Amino acid sequence: MHTKSVAELATDLGSKKISSVELTQHFLKRIQQHDNDLNSFITVCEERALADAKAADEMRQQGKAGPLTGIPMAQKDIFCTKGIKTTCASKILSNFVAPYDATVVERCQQAGLVMLGKTNMDEFAMGSTNENSYYGAVKNPWDQTCVTGGSSGGSAAAVAAGLTPLATGTDTGGSIRQPSALCNLTGIKPTYGRVSRYGMIAYASSLDQGGPMGRSAHDIALLLQTMAGFDPKDSTSIEREVPDYPATLEAKLDGLRIGLPKEYFATGLDANVANVIDQCAKNLEKLGAKLLEIALPTTASHVPTYYVIAPAEASSNLSRYDGARYGMRCEDPKNLEDMYKRSRGEGFGAEVKRRIMVGTYALSAGYYDAYYLKAQKIRRLICDDFNNAFKEVDVILGPTYPTTAFKIGEKLQDPVSLYLADIYTIAVNLAGLPALSMPAGFNKGLPIGAQLIGNYFTEAQLLNVAHQYQQATDWHHKLAEGY
Amino acid sequence: MSISESDVLNIAHLARLEIETTDIPKYAQDLSSILELVEQMQTQNTDQIVPMAHPLNATQRLREDNVTEPNQRDLAMAIAPAAEAGLYLVPKVIEEQDA
Numbered sequence: 001m002h003t004k005s006v007a008e009l010a011t012d013l014g015s016k017k018i019s020s021v022e023l024t025q026h027f028l029k030r031i032q033q034h035d036n037d038l039n040s041f042i043t044v045c046e047e048r049a050l051a052d053a054k055a056a057d058e059m060r061q062q063g064k065a066g067p068l069t070g071i072p073m074a075q076k077d078i079f080c081t082k083g084i085k086t087t088c089a090s091k092i093l094s095n096f097v098a099p100y101d102a103t104v105v106e107r108c109q110q111a112g113l114v115m116l117g118k119t120n121m122d123e124f125a126m127g128s129t130n131e132n133s134y135y136g137a138v139k140n141p142w143d144q145t146c147v148t149g150g151s152s153g154g155s156a157a158a159v160a161a162g163l164t165p166l167a168t169g170t171d172t173g174g175s176i177r178q179p180s181a182l183c184n185l186t187g188i189k190p191t192y193g194r195v196s197r198y199g200m201i202a203y204a205s206s207l208d209q210g211g212p213m214g215r216s217a218h219d220i221a222l223l224l225q226t227m228a229g230f231d232p233k234d235s236t237s238i239e240r241e242v243p244d245y246p247a248t249l250e251a252k253l254d255g256l257r258i259g260l261p262k263e264y265f266a267t268g269l270d271a272n273v274a275n276v277i278d279q280c281a282k283n284l285e286k287l288g289a290k291l292l293e294i295a296l297p298t299t300a301s302h303v304p305t306y307y308v309i310a311p312a313e314a315s316s317n318l319s320r321y322d323g324a325r326y327g328m329r330c331e332d333p334k335n336l337e338d339m340y341k342r343s344r345g346e347g348f349g350a351e352v353k354r355r356i357m358v359g360t361y362a363l364s365a366g367y368y369d370a371y372y373l374k375a376q377k378i379r380r381l382i383c384d385d386f387n388n389a390f391k392e393v394d395v396i397l398g399p400t401y402p403t404t405a406f407k408i409g410e411k412l413q414d415p416v417s418l419y420l421a422d423i424y425t426i427a428v429n430l431a432g433l434p435a436l437s438m439p440a441g442f443n444k445g446l447p448i449g450a451q452l453i454g455n456y457f458t459e460a461q462l463l464n465v466a467h468q469y470q471q472a473t474d475w476h477h478k479l480a481e482g483y
Numbered sequence: 484m485s486i487s488e489s490d491v492l493n494i495a496h497l498a499r500l501e502i503e504t505t506d507i508p509k510y511a512q513d514l515s516s517i518l519e520l521v522e523q524m525q526t527q528n529t530d531q532i533v534p535m536a537h538p539l540n541a542t543q544r545l546r547e548d549n550v551t552e553p554n555q556r557d558l559a560m561a562i563a564p565a566a567e568a569g570l571y572l573v574p575k576v577i578e579e580q581d582a
Contacts, residue, residue: 099558192538206537235544236537304523315498322499324571329564333574337499345501353500357491357510358517360498371521376534378527383538416516432538456539 001026002162003479006071006219009165013060013070020060020070024053024114027072031116031163034483038139040148040157042077044117045084052114059112067246068222069112074167076155077118078125079105079210080199084115088201089123089133092321092328092347102199103231104168104210111226116164120154123349124318125170125203127151128178128418129411132351137408140183141480142446146405149179155213156183161483166214166223170200172207173306174400174425177437180213181400181449184439186220186466186476187213191457192432193238195224196231204313205236207306207429216476217438217466221245224459240457248460249467254288256465259393263299264424270403273448276441277399280450280469284397287468292393296385296427301378306426307419308362308375314352315359321347354415383431386453395465396453399424400437404446428453436462439475447475486514 001009001023012018028046035041049072056070080086080098087093101109108115122132130138130153138153140146141161148157152169156179159167169176171189180187188211195210202208212223225245231237260281265274285291323329323343330346333339348356362371389396402421411418428435433453440450454462470476486494491510495502502510556569565572 097562099555099562193541232546236541238539238541239544298527301524301527304521307517308521308524319499323564324573326562326564335574336576339574340499341501344499348500350506353502354510354513354517356498356500357494357514358521361486361490361494361514361518362521364494364497371524373534374524374529376536377529377532378524380532380535381527381529383535415513416520419517419520 002030002165005216006068006165006214006222009071010067014065020053020056020114021050023070024049024072024116027116027164034161034163037144038141038157038161039136040120040138040154040161040163041074041117042087042089042120042135042154043085045115048084049114049116052109056112056114066111068226070114071166072114072116072164073108073223074116074119074155074158074164075105076121076152076168076170078121078170078201079168080201081105081115081118084118086118086201087134089121089135090347090349090352091134092343094134094328096327098199100199103196103233104200104227107226113226119152119158119167122151122153123352124201124314125151125172125175126314126351126355128174128422130154130179131408131412132349134349139408140405141483142183143405145407146446147182147408149182149401149405151175152213153179156180156185159183159185159213159215160480162479166212166219168210168227169213170208170210171429172203173310173422173429176211176213177400177425177435177449177451180437182405182447184447184476184478185213185215186217186436186438187211188220188224188436188459188462189428189434190224190228190459191434193236194434194457194459195227196234196237198231198233202317204310205317206313207310209429216470217463218246218249221249221463243460245460245463248464251464252288253284253465253468256289256395257292257393258284258289259292259294259389259396261294261296261299261389261396261398263296264398268402268423269399272443273399273402273404276443276448277397277450280440281397283472284465284469287472294389294393294396296389298378298382298385299423299427302382302427302430303420303423305375305378305382306422306430307358308371309379309430311355311359312362312372313359315356315363318352318356351415379430382427386431386433390455395461398451400449400451401425404443404448424451432456434459434462436466438466438469439478441475486511486518
């Protein structure tokens with residue numbers, strides 16, 4: 001059952017071949033079997049899942065079932081869930097039970113999706129290895145000695161190992177796409193404002209965006225349909241109709257103009273990854289697309305700009321964790337300042353502290369113009385780069401990540417080398433664009449992802465291109481051994 | 484840009500973060516290399532460029548000034564580390580005067 005697509009599972013549920021309760025029990029059992037090794041879940045909510053499943057079966061009985069009613073899924077532990085712990089993989093929120101549901105969680109529940117649990121992640125979504133979790137690193141099902149990528153590493157491992165058919169992720173600089181690439185999944189970061197951020201714990205508010213992760217473009221199109229849409233509770237949510245994503249998956253790619261940014265194939269890209277992306281481009285050409293070389297001249301500034309804006313916004317957002325109103329408070333605070341400093345010092349991990357300090361420095365008196373303002377100016381130039389590119393092409397193709405998954409612990413001591421590897425994913429967040437990562441091949445048994453970047457609100461097109469590619473290839477069908 | 488150990492202490496204070504004395508050299512080194520990376524922004528010419536606030540130039544949405552939320556004070560305060568009678572309890576803020 002865990003190797004079937006979401007559409008196949010939906011058909012089985014629809015024909016009463018299986019009930020949601022049975023399906024849910026199957027996945028709960030798989031979590032029990034495999035997650036001691038993988039560590040992909042922070043919380044498994046068995047009782048809630050079975051109650052959701054029972055409700056879904058009743059919805060179906062009453063003829064009220066939608067396309068995803070009864071399908072199990074996992075929520076990244078950054079989405080607030082009423083009555084169920086939401087930790088953001090941080091010690092400071094290790095006892096936090098939100099008094100409300102995130103809009104994404106609410107929408108999933110209304111659609112009749114079954115919540116299996118909350119997945120592991122880099123603390124406050126800061127990281128690209130999932131090693132920065134208070135709950136420990138997540139292991140990559142393709143090689144348990146390797147990282148899953150991050151920050152949505154728990155979601156990636158859980159789907160890749162068949163512990164859940166679908167999961168949510170969030171993407172501030174690549175956190176959906178990069179773990180999808182490293183674990184052989186399809187994941188999409190929608191246009192900024194497409195999916196509500198209400199109840200999604202903030203890291204860098206002008207960059208954060210939630211999205212679905214699954215095995216195929218078809219699977220995630222179904223979940224995005226549920227997640228996307230205007231939400232008055234999120235002041236940056238965009239009031240714009242959501243297209244029918246599954247409806248356009250079958251469109252042919254004849255005449256589609258695909259841009260290959262020359263900067264994305266320059267020094268720093270692993271030769272094996274480069275070969276796989278070249279092959280992917282050739283396959284798309286065979287499907288009718290036209291390949292064109294394009295330029296994104298600001299590429300060298302993307303990483304430096306991101307590592308000012310994201311930490312600056314993080315330092316401001318994370319000032320709310322003060323030990324006073326919710327979350328962890330240190331033992332026996334001597335005075336108010338001691339309470340703030342020790343609650344935060346003991347509650348945050350090393351990477352979170354590093355980013356808070358970088359952001360604090362960048363925003364401190366005398367440095368604002370040189371850092372934050374400069375970065376916001378470059379951000380406009382980055383948008384201009386993409387706007388110019390989209391005059392010539394319909395979508396942009398490139399690698400998602402410069403390498404395949406590396407060993408757990410290998411890069412722990414060198415944060416800058418990890419930051420530099422975000423090179424292909426972060427401009428998309430700075431410009432607010434949608435982008436998707438899809439399985440495109442392997443090197444030494446480890447998956448490689450290809451990234452498609454689209455113009456604003458072209459999620460349907462990205463899903464269409466990925467789906468057509470997946471009709472012609474079988475990389476996304478390959479499963480990690482032992483699961 | 485090189486960050487000294489006393490800079491680290493100053494930044495940590497501004498951010499209200501306690502850090503272990505033994506970790507200070509590592510933070511100084513890490514922050515220095517991150518800022519060195521960030522410094523590369525300066526090679527990008529941004530004369531006459533208007534800073535970007537939102538990729539789609541969206542502005543803050545306004546709504547009617549109606550009450551939409553019920554009072555959920557008790558629910559919100561139920562998860563506080565220490566609360567009493569609708570107040571969050573924290574260590575004493577005002578020092579006692581010497582007699």
